[in-house]
Amino acid sequence: MKKIIYLPGVVLLLSMAAAKANEKMMVVTLQTDTLKKDATDPVCKMKVKAGHTRTAIYQKTVYGFCSEGCKNKFVAEPKKYIGK
Numbered sequence: 259m260k261k262i263i264y265l266p267g268v269v270l271l272l273s274m275a276a277a278k279a280n281e282k283m284m285v286v287t288l289q290t291d292t293l294k295k296d297a298t299d300p301v302c303k304m305k306v307k308a309g310h311t312r313t314a315i316y317q318k319t320v321y322g323f324c325s326e327g328c329k330n331k332f333v334a335e336p337k338k339y340i341g342k
């Protein structure tokens with residue numbers, strides 16, 4: 259005879275963890291946009307030209323990056339690079 263054990267508490271905890279993760283994702287969206295004007299890579303301070311699409315949106319500002327490496331660093335710790 260099989261017993262099906264249903265643990266609503268565990269399911270609730272898991273969905274809460276998922277919601278927390280989503281909250282974190284909202285800080286820096288991985289969504290990209292096209293850079294509207296020339297900007298500076300906040301990580302390495304290189305110039306990034308308008309029209310660039312390697313970007314990340316943080317607090318409604320579009321930041322452009324010279325490389326995936328810089329973008330990944332920024333996405334991990336945006337505050338470190340914009341000093342706010």
Ligand SMILES: [Zn+2]
Pocket residue numbers: 299301302303304323324325328
């Ligand atoms: Zn860079």
